[in-house]
Amino acid sequence: xxxxxxxxxxxxxKKKAKKHSTHIDMTPMVDLxxxxxxxxxxxxxxSKPKVMEIVLPEKIKKNEKVEPPKIAxxxxxxxxVGPNDKVYWYPGKADPAALVPLQETDFSATGIRQILLDxxxxxxxxxxxxxxxxxxxxxxxxxxxxxxxIRQLKKDDDTGPIVLIKFYKKAKYKNLVDxxxxxxxxxIARYIITDINWLEEGMVERALGMPVTVSPTAQK
Amino acid sequence: MPKIKLPTKTPHIDMTPMVDLxxxxxxxxxxxxxxRPQExxxxxxxFSVSETPSPDANIxxxxxxxxxxxxFNLDNGPDTILHFRPKVLxxxxxxxxxxxxxxELRKFEKYGASFGVNIKDMQKFLAATxxxxxxxxxxxxxxxxxxxxxxxxxxxxxxxxxxxxxLIKGDNNVEYPLVKKVLDILQDKNVNRxxxxxxxxxxxxxxxxx
Numbered sequence: 399x400x401x402x403x404x405x406x407x408x409x410x411x412k413k414k415a416k417k418h419s420t421h422i423d424m425t426p427m428v429d430l431x432x433x434x435x436x437x438x439x440x441x442x443x444x445s446k447p448k449v450m451e452i453v454l455p456e457k458i459k460k461n462e463k464v465e466p467p468k469i470a471x472x473x474x475x476x477x478x479v480g481p482n483d484k485v486y487w488y489p490g491k492a493d494p495a496a497l498v499p500l501q502e503t504d505f506s507a508t509g510i511r512q513i514l515l516d517x518x519x520x521x522x523x524x525x526x527x528x529x530x531x532x533x534x535x536x537x538x539x540x541x542x543x544x545x546x547x548i549r550q551l552k553k554d555d556d557t558g559p560i561v562l563i564k565f566y567k568k569a570k571y572k573n574l575v576d577x578x579x580x581x582x583x584x585x586i587a588r589y590i591i592t593d594i595n596w597l598e599e600g601m602v603e604r605a606l607g608m609p610v611t612v613s614p615t616a617q618k
Numbered sequence: 619m620p621k622i623k624l625p626t627k628t629p630h631i632d633m634t635p636m637v638d639l640x641x642x643x644x645x646x647x648x649x650x651x652x653x654r655p656q657e658x659x660x661x662x663x664x665f666s667v668s669e670t671p672s673p674d675a676n677i678x679x680x681x682x683x684x685x686x687x688x689x690f691n692l693d694n695g696p697d698t699i700l701h702f703r704p705k706v707l708x709x710x711x712x713x714x715x716x717x718x719x720x721x722e723l724r725k726f727e728k729y730g731a732s733f734g735v736n737i738k739d740m741q742k743f744l745a746a747t748x749x750x751x752x753x754x755x756x757x758x759x760x761x762x763x764x765x766x767x768x769x770x771x772x773x774x775x776x777x778x779x780x781x782x783x784x785l786i787k788g789d790n791n792v793e794y795p796l797v798k799k800v801l802d803i804l805q806d807k808n809v810n811r812x813x814x815x816x817x818x819x820x821x822x823x824x825x826x827x828x
Contacts, residue, residue, distance in 0.1 A: 424633040431640040438647030449785060449813035450668035457805045479794075571682065571792035575664040575816055583667055 452578055455590055475517060475559040477510065478594065479577055480602050481568035485510045488601075500605045505576050514584040517559040524551055525585045552587035561589040566602045656749070657731055658756050659683035661789045665819030672815060676781045678772070679815075680804075681732045682788040686796050687758030688768060691732030692775050692782065702779050703727045709774040710737050710767075734758045737767055761799060768800070772807045787815040 471490045478486040478500070486500040487510070503509040515522060525548055531537035532544060539547060563577055574591075581589045594602075600610045661683055675696035681689035695702040704723035711718045714737050718726075725744045734756040735743045746752045761768040775782055784804060788797060804812065 424637055428633055428637060428640060431637065431644055435640060435643050435647060438644070438651055442647060442651050446671045447663070447787075447815045448666070448668050448818050449670050449672045450666045450816050451670065451811065451813050453811050454801065454805060456808075456810055565794045565798070567793075567795055569794040570790065571788040571794065571797050572664040572790040574794065574797060575666055575788075575814055578814075579666040579668070579816075 450575065450578065450582070452591075469560050473558075473560045474562060475514075476562045476564065476598070477577065478564045478566055478598055478602055479569040479573045480566045480606065483570075483573065485577070486602060486605060487513060500601050502605060505573075505580070510577070511580055511584060514559070514561070514580060514586060518584050518586055521552065521555045521558045521587060522585045524555075548585075552585070555587045558587050561586055563589060563591045564594040564598060565591075566594060566599065657681070658689060658734060658749075658753065659685070659687060661787055662791075663787060663815050663817050664790050666814075666816035667819060668816060669818065670813075672785060672813065673783060676779060676783055677785050678775045678782050679732060679785040679787055680768075680800055681734075682786070682792045682796060682800065683734075683758075684789040684791050686792065687734050687756070688761055688796075688800065689732040689734035689756075690759055690768065690771050692771075692779075694727060695779060700779075701727060702775075705778045706771070706774045707740070709778065710740075710770060713770060713774075714738065716741065736760060761803060766803065769803045769807060772804060772809065776807065776809070783813065784809050784811070785813045785815055 474490055476488050476490075480486055483505055485503050485505060487503065488498045488500050490498065501513075503513060528537070528548065528551060529544075532539055561581065563581075565574065578589075578591075603610045659681070661681060675693055678690070678692040681691065683689065692703060692706060694700060704718075704727045707718060707723060707726050710716075716737065718741070722741060722744045726740075729744070733743065736755075736757065736759070739755045743752060743755045746755065759768050759771065760766065772784075786797075786800070801812075
């Protein structure tokens with residue numbers, strides 16, 4: 399339309415309608431779309447949080463006559479998570495008559511991980527070997543059955559430690575996640591989160607150099 | 619000698635296919651993203667090596683904030699026609715003799731963030747128009763044995779949606795006794811399998827052959 403009017407105004411001269419290209423410059427639109435796509439791509443990829451599964455042993459109700467499962471002292475490793483990211487551990491069972499001193503360590507790679515690893519080496523190596531075989535193709539196994547195969551390896555293991563994880567009352571939630579994380583890094587087959595008892599609370603307080611506030615009667 | 623006239627054409631590239639593709643991608647990403655609503659309390663989740671992504675639907679989340687408040691959240695189920703949220707709220711209302719109107723139930727269904735209000739304040743909470751008003755009411759869900767609303771939320775969430783999975787999202791600095799209390803409440807309601815929400819962390823390889 400505009401071209402026609404323009405053409406009429408020209409008198410005498412060469413009647414050359416100006417050629418308007420019908421091209422629309424799409425560059426800004428492409429720019430914007432690029433930006434939006436990047437935004438949506440990044441937000442979808444990062445918004446997914448990760449989860450760590452834990453299973454707690456079923457509680458024994460008061461009126462049920464079920465004995466708590468018995469475990470061998472020799473395989474038991476007690477870990478007590480203390481305040482200020484400290485970790486205490488002792489093997490076996492706490493005996494009021496002959497108290498074992500608590501060993502202090504921390505959450506670093508050379509701390510509790512090394513201790514657990516020393517005790518769980520056989521299983522850890524077995525799992526590592528299995529994963530190596532899967533990656534290199536030595537072992538033909540479906541991707542989704544890898545996890546269940548590892549679970550079976552853990553189930554069959556009977557040399558690794560049975561870890562009892564206990565928390566002193568001043569521990570933080572972060573420590574809970576950290577210690578369970580250590581279990582999965584090292585591949586501990588059996589670990590349980592249980593309540594701390596008064597004896598162990600006293601042991602932690604003694605190790606911290608605090609006055610011992612607990613006694614068997616104070617326990618409810 | 620006539621001059622050689624070069625065609626004065628601007629080098630236009632046809633961008634239409636590119637725009638087409640971009641539009642398609644953009645639509646795809648826009649439709650697949652689900653926006654996470656603003657959480658009422660900032661929660662710094664601890665790190666772990668777990669790489670399992672959290673499930674999309676059938677979840678209930680217990681949020682423990684750094685100031686030891688407890689929040690709760692649940693989803694509407696895998697399909698929006700299931701309306702799990704309003705159903706659970708109606709059940710809670712029945713228990714506390716509060717009748718929620720349809721509008722309130724609908725508002726609760728749309729409110730995607732986790733909430734930490736006493737059920738008695740819920741109507742005020744739903745009527746609130748901005749986040750400041752809501753913040754005053756969010757004192758955390760009562761978890762003490764006198765008025766254990768947390769246990770009831772868990773109970774009704776599981777009654778309405780039996781397939782619901784329990785997620786716990788805690789701040790780094792939450793004290794262990796609170797965590798223990800929440801775990802106890804969940805175990806009382808026969809929830810023994812939890813997922814802890816964590817952020818991914820890279821851990822240096824352990825040298826086992828030493």
